[in-house]
Amino acid sequence: MKKLDDIPRQDIFRVPDGYFENLPSIIQSRVAAQESRSFNLGLALKFAVPVLLMGAVGLWWWKTPERIENPEQLIASVSSADIAEYLIYQEITPDDFLESIDYDYLQADSLDLSASEILLPDADYSEMLDEFAP
Amino acid sequence: MTDEELLAKIRNPDTANYGFNLLVREYQQRVYRLARKMVIDHDDADDITQEVFIKVHRSLPTFRADSQLFTWIYRIATNECITFLNKKRRRFFLPIHDVGKELSARIESGRHISGDEIQRMLQKALTQLPDKQRLVFTMKYFEELSYEQMETVTGTSIGALKASYHHAVKKIEEFLKA
Numbered sequence: 001m002k003k004l005d006d007i008p009r010q011d012i013f014r015v016p017d018g019y020f021e022n023l024p025s026i027i028q029s030r031v032a033a034q035e036s037r038s039f040n041l042g043l044a045l046k047f048a049v050p051v052l053l054m055g056a057v058g059l060w061w062w063k064t065p066e067r068i069e070n071p072e073q074l075i076a077s078v079s080s081a082d083i084a085e086y087l088i089y090q091e092i093t094p095d096d097f098l099e100s101i102d103y104d105y106l107q108a109d110s111l112d113l114s115a116s117e118i119l120l121p122d123a124d125y126s127e128m129l130d131e132f133a134p
Numbered sequence: 135m136t137d138e139e140l141l142a143k144i145r146n147p148d149t150a151n152y153g154f155n156l157l158v159r160e161y162q163q164r165v166y167r168l169a170r171k172m173v174i175d176h177d178d179a180d181d182i183t184q185e186v187f188i189k190v191h192r193s194l195p196t197f198r199a200d201s202q203l204f205t206w207i208y209r210i211a212t213n214e215c216i217t218f219l220n221k222k223r224r225r226f227f228l229p230i231h232d233v234g235k236e237l238s239a240r241i242e243s244g245r246h247i248s249g250d251e252i253q254r255m256l257q258k259a260l261t262q263l264p265d266k267q268r269l270v271f272t273m274k275y276f277e278e279l280s281y282e283q284m285e286t287v288t289g290t291s292i293g294a295l296k297a298s299y300h301h302a303v304k305k306i307e308e309f310l311k312a
Contacts, residue, residue: 004256004303004310009276012253013170014246019180020166024158027187028151034188 135160137203144194154194158187161204164277165211171272172215174240174261182218186211205286208279212269212287219265237261252310259309263302270295271302 075083135156143153165186170179189210197206223233238261241247241254260268266288273279273287274295281292288295 004275004307007252007256007310010253011167011276012248012257013167013174013176014248015166015176016246020159020162023162023166023180023183024155027158027184027191028155030184030188031154031191 137199140203141194141197141199154191157190157203161207162187164204165207168208168211168272168277169215171257171260171276172265172269173218174237174257176246178218182211182214186214189214201286205283208283209287212273215269216265234261234263255310256306259306262309263305267298267302270298271306274299 140153140157140160143149144157146153162183166179166183169182169186170176173179173182186207190207193210197203219233238258241257241261247254260271263271270284270288273284274281279287281295284290284295285292290298
């Protein structure tokens with residue numbers, strides 16, 4: 001019976017020529033490639049996340065319809081010049097405009113108009129009085 | 135060069151690559167020999183060896199030097215060998231002895247294998263052992279590690295390692311007798 005101690009210890013496995021000379025550089029290349037990949041991934045995440053967040057916020061803002069709280073708010077956003085131009089375009093005269101206003105006499109009382117605020121030259125006053133004299 | 139000197143070179147950014155190169159050159163043959171005896175085929179052993187050193191490089195920052203550099207690297211190597219064999223077994227759904235048959239067939243037909251008949255018979259006998267038992271035998275018989283070193287590498291008690299080795303020897307001798 002063959003005993004293990006009777007068998008000389010021998011390594012029967014051979015390696016290709018130059019294998020151990022080249023192996024360290026092969027391993028170094030793989031290590032460098034992995035480090036480069038993990039650096040790029042880290043860099044990409046560092047910038048990608050904020051950009052994606054901003055994009056998501058922008059998309060939400062763009063998609064959300066503007067809600068108008070009330071018509072006065074809308075009118076307030078339009079300039080007087082634009083309103084006047086619109087009225088002219090629609091051929092709405094000042095008289096038509098005045099007729100459409102629903103006066104409240106109480107509102108009229110709140111108008112604080114005094115003669116002193118009507119700043120007319122004296123000659124114009126005289127002309128006016130002559131016109132309306134009985 | 136001592137472990138401390140080697141680690142100092144690796145941890146210095148100016149000499150890190152050079153230091154790691156030295157480490158690979160220091161331990162590549164031992165790692166390869168272990169892998170080759172476990173998986174037989176050169177290409178498989180080459181893959182395992184490269185993976186071992188890539189993992190070593192990745193784990194070096196956390197190496198605490200409470201064990202020797204060699205036993206730490208060897209531990210990674212043994213784990214890689216066992217993982218490789220388990221994957222092979224799962225891939226082909228083969229029980230243990232069938233993977234052993236495949237490895238045994240590689241000894242007969244494989245490239246880069248020399249040695250006389252009895253040496254090949256011995257290697258074939260090894261392929262019939264369970265992976266961990268084969269690992270213990272290889273470390274003790276071929277690589278001549280002490281039981282204390284094997285205890286550090288495998289995390290198994292010296293008593294269990296001795297029992298495993300002696301069982302392996304008995305099985306091999308029965309195989310050779312047949």
